[in-house]
Amino acid sequence: MSHLSDTLRVTDLSDKMVKICCIGAGYVGGPTMAVIALKCPDIEVVVVDISKPRIEAWNSDTLPIYEPGLDDVVKQCRGKNLFFSTDVEKHVAEADIIFVSVNTPTKTRGLGAGKAADLTYWESAARMIADVSKSDKIVVEKSTVPVKTAEAIEKILTHNSKGINYQILSNPEFLAEGTAIEDLFKPDRVLIGGRETPEGRKAVQALKDVYAHWVPEDRILTTNLWSAELSKLAANAFLAQRISSVNAISALCEATGANVSEVAHAVGKDTRIGPKFLNASVGFGGSCFQKDILNLVYICECNGLPEVANYWKQVIKINDYQKSRFVNRVVSSMFNTVAGKKIAVLGFAFKKDTGDTRETPAIDVCKGLLGDKAQINIYDPQVTEDQIQRDLAMNKFDWDHPMHLQPTSPTAVKQVSCVWDAYEATKGAHGLCILTEWDEFKTLDYQKIFDNMQKPAFVFDGRNIVNPEKLREIGFIVYSIGKPLDAWLKDMPAVA
Numbered sequence: 461m462s463h464l465s466d467t468l469r470v471t472d473l474s475d476k477m478v479k480i481c482c483i484g485a486g487y488v489g490g491p492t493m494a495v496i497a498l499k500c501p502d503i504e505v506v507v508v509d510i511s512k513p514r515i516e517a518w519n520s521d522t523l524p525i526y527e528p529g530l531d532d533v534v535k536q537c538r539g540k541n542l543f544f545s546t547d548v549e550k551h552v553a554e555a556d557i558i559f560v561s562v563n564t565p566t567k568t569r570g571l572g573a574g575k576a577a578d579l580t581y582w583e584s585a586a587r588m589i590a591d592v593s594k595s596d597k598i599v600v601e602k603s604t605v606p607v608k609t610a611e612a613i614e615k616i617l618t619h620n621s622k623g624i625n626y627q628i629l630s631n632p633e634f635l636a637e638g639t640a641i642e643d644l645f646k647p648d649r650v651l652i653g654g655r656e657t658p659e660g661r662k663a664v665q666a667l668k669d670v671y672a673h674w675v676p677e678d679r680i681l682t683t684n685l686w687s688a689e690l691s692k693l694a695a696n697a698f699l700a701q702r703i704s705s706v707n708a709i710s711a712l713c714e715a716t717g718a719n720v721s722e723v724a725h726a727v728g729k730d731t732r733i734g735p736k737f738l739n740a741s742v743g744f745g746g747s748c749f750q751k752d753i754l755n756l757v758y759i760c761e762c763n764g765l766p767e768v769a770n771y772w773k774q775v776i777k778i779n780d781y782q783k784s785r786f787v788n789r790v791v792s793s794m795f796n797t798v799a800g801k802k803i804a805v806l807g808f809a810f811k812k813d814t815g816d817t818r819e820t821p822a823i824d825v826c827k828g829l830l831g832d833k834a835q836i837n838i839y840d841p842q843v844t845e846d847q848i849q850r851d852l853a854m855n856k857f858d859w860d861h862p863m864h865l866q867p868t869s870p871t872a873v874k875q876v877s878c879v880w881d882a883y884e885a886t887k888g889a890h891g892l893c894i895l896t897e898w899d900e901f902k903t904l905d906y907q908k909i910f911d912n913m914q915k916p917a918f919v920f921d922g923r924n925i926v927n928p929e930k931l932r933e934i935g936f937i938v939y940s941i942g943k944p945l946d947a948w949l950k951d952m953p954a955v956a
Contacts, residue, residue, distance in 0.1 A: 472487070476668070478503045481555035483585050485509035485518055485544060486523055487632050487640075487747070487816065488602055489561040494533045495644040497542035499674040504541050506555070509547040509578035519542035526815040526842050528856065529641035553592045555865035557667065559604035560585050561633070564609075566751050568855070575758035579609060590620035596744045598663045599631045610653075610685045616768075627663035629654045630685050632692035636908045638813030650680045653688020693759075696752040697772055702737040710740035710942030711785060720942025740942040742895060742922030743782045743821035745810030750776055750819050778818065783821050786893075787828030789939050790920050793949055794891060798834035802914075803922045804885040807896025807923075808840040808848055815842035817851050822895040826852060827832075828878070839885040841898060845878035854878060883909065897925050912932045916948075 480496065482489045485507045497505040501592045509515050517524035519538070523531060534542070545551055552558060562581040567573050582603070589599060601610060610628045617626040630653035634646065635643050650671045654664040664682050671680055676926075683691070706724055714722040720740040728735030753772050761767035791798055796848065810820035817823070826836055830852070838848055852873045879885045886892050886909045894901055902925050910917055919931055928938040928946075937948045 468693045470788040473524045478557065479555045480505045480557045480559065480670070481546065481551045482507045482559040482602070483509070483552065484559075484561040484563075484603070485511070485514050485524075486563070487527075487634065488562065489521070489635065489889060490518060490525060491527055491530055491533075491558065491635065491644060492561070492602065492633070492642045493559070494530065494542060496534050496538060496643065496670060497537040497540075501541060503670065504543075505537075506545055506551040508545050508551050510546065510548060513548050515546050515729045517692045527637065527640045528813055533641060541653070544555045549588065549592045552589055553594060555597065556595075557600060557670070558589060559600045559602045559631075564603045564751075566754055568858075572758055574856075575761075577609075577755050577758075580610070580740050582609065582613065583616065586621070588618040589626075590617050590622075590846060593624050593626075596625040596627075598627045598629060598665060598666055600631045602631055602633055608686070608689070610689065625659070627654065627659055628685070629663055629667055631667060632687035632688060634692070634695065637816050638811055645674070647675060647679060649692055650675050651683065652680065652687050653685045656684055693756045695802060696748050697756055697775065699737055700744055700753060700779070701772075701775045703739075704775045704782075706738045706740050707743065707782045708778050709940075710782075713740075713942040714945055718942075719944060721943045723942075741782075741821075741897075742825060742941065743779045745818070745820040746816070747818040750779070780824075781820075783824040784828065786821075786920065786922055786941070787825055788931045789949070790825075790829065790891060790893065790918075791832055791922075793918055793939060794935065798829055798832045798891070800833060800835065801890040802837060802888055803829055804882075804889040804892045805836055805838045806807045806840075806882055806885065806892065806894045806901050807898055808843045808851075809896050811899075812896055812898045812908075815844075815847075817843055817847055820851070820895075824849050825893065825895060825922070830873065830875055834875065837885040837889065838876065838878045839880065839882050840896060841900065848878055849873060849876065879938055883912070886913060887912045889917075890914045891920060893920045893922060895922045895924060897923040901925055904930055906936070907934055911935060 480493070480503055482493045482505070489507055493505045493507045494502065507518065523534060526926050560582065560584050562834050564577045564582060567578040569575045587595065599613065601613065610630050614626070614628045632646065632651055634649070639664065652664050654660040668682070670678050680759050709723060710720040712718070713723060713859045724738040724740065727733055728871050753776055754783060757769045757772050760772070766889070794801065805822065805826060806823045808820060809815055809817055829836060882904050890913070892909070892913070906926070917936050917937045919926065921938065924943070928940045928943060931938045932946070937946050937947065941947055
């Protein structure tokens with residue numbers, strides 16, 4: 461094909477209004493498509509999902525997810541060039557570019573259980589695309605998926621192609637919840653992986669043209685398919701590794717009397733290391749870190765690399781260690797038993813500015829305390845009681861399967877109650893655990909809280925957001941992660 465007709469084919473897409481369809485209206489699909497619609501008024505964007513309640517929520521005044529700035533973006537575009545629909549097949553058939561952002565949970569049974577990704581939802585999406593398509597499609601994988609998914613999807617599509625051409629691209633997601641809209645407006649990088657063929661390059665260019673509406677050219681990176689898929693897993697593994705590194709040091713700080721904040725500050729001053737992601741805490745959470753590392757571990761094992769697999773496993777082991785260490789600190793400080801004692805938990809989301817509780821360390825901490833028969837009162841400004849009860853009743857990887865496949869009415873955990881403000885949560889409590897770094901927890905009236913608690917009154921700060929000295933002046937016994945220990949805690953064993 462001559463170079464001239466080559467350019468003509470590429471511009472086919474720009475002649476008519478480009479239609480984008482995104483399968484999956486979750487934390488990734490919703491915000492990403494809303495921003496594409498806002499920044500590309502000439503593109504029609506439809507987000508489809510089989511869950512009727514979820515689509516109804518996207519079409520209502522109360523969106524199904526909380527994300528600062530998301531409401532504004534959706535309201536500006538909805539009904540103009542942004543639509544939410546349950547008519548999956550119609551919109552997939554009409555689209556030029558199809559984003560797939562369905563769940564890729566960790567398998568709970570069978571081969572690779574507990575580590576490998578479960579591609580059931582992905583595969584059914586691919587088969588559906590093959591069934592309903594009547595024109596050429598660019599299919600973009602947007603979920604965090606294991607390396608080589610694109611190849612599997614490509615096989616399904618080409619074996620069912622009926623003469624239609626499909627190009628598969630990998631465009632992994634680098635959003636951080638709580639700042640998703642900002643991250644989409646000003647991404648560090650947009651990564652597009654495609655086949656290194658003329659058709660593959662054209663497809664990459666078509667997607668690049670969409671992002672180029674608002675992302676500077678030098679921030680749009682193009683790679684081969686495998687590099688794009690692996691870059692996502694590697695980026696999350698590196699981030700989680702930093703958290704586990706500082707958390708490991710926090711245990712040593714407590715043992716020696718060092719202060720982890722000072723250590724992290726000194727380390728972060730090295731420009732090669734940098735200051736981000738060096739806050740010691742009760743542990744990392746979120747839907748991707750653990751899942752992606754387990755995935756990476758599985759891929760290493762499948763490729764005969766056990767040493768590499770074990771290296772990355774350690775990142776998760778330290779995270780689990782940090783959570784159980786926190787629970788042990790709570791129990792051992794309180795005369796080695798929390799049975800029947802009321803403990804206030806402030807914050808349940810895995811980090812501030814999101815209502816997301818997936819893999820939040822609060823789940824393991826609460827389960828640990830419940831195992832010792834504590835009475836827990838939880839307050840989180842964005843998480844519903846229903847969600848908290850569901851999380852505490854769920855098995856390890858259930859959260860990542862669609863709602864209708866989760867236990868419908870979880871048996872409420874009787875020792876847990878959810879309240880609507882921090883003062884209510886702490887009334888009559890023996891101890892107070894801060895598990896999410898919501899800004900409002902920094903400015904609470906701790907004198908008032910102290911006066912209404914049982915004595916001795918304990919504060920266990922899992923996010924290092926309160927000033928331990930000030931709290932000790934009030935009369936609290938304070939445990940802050942990685943900070944010099946209160947005299948009270950010095951004689952207590954760090955790990956049961």
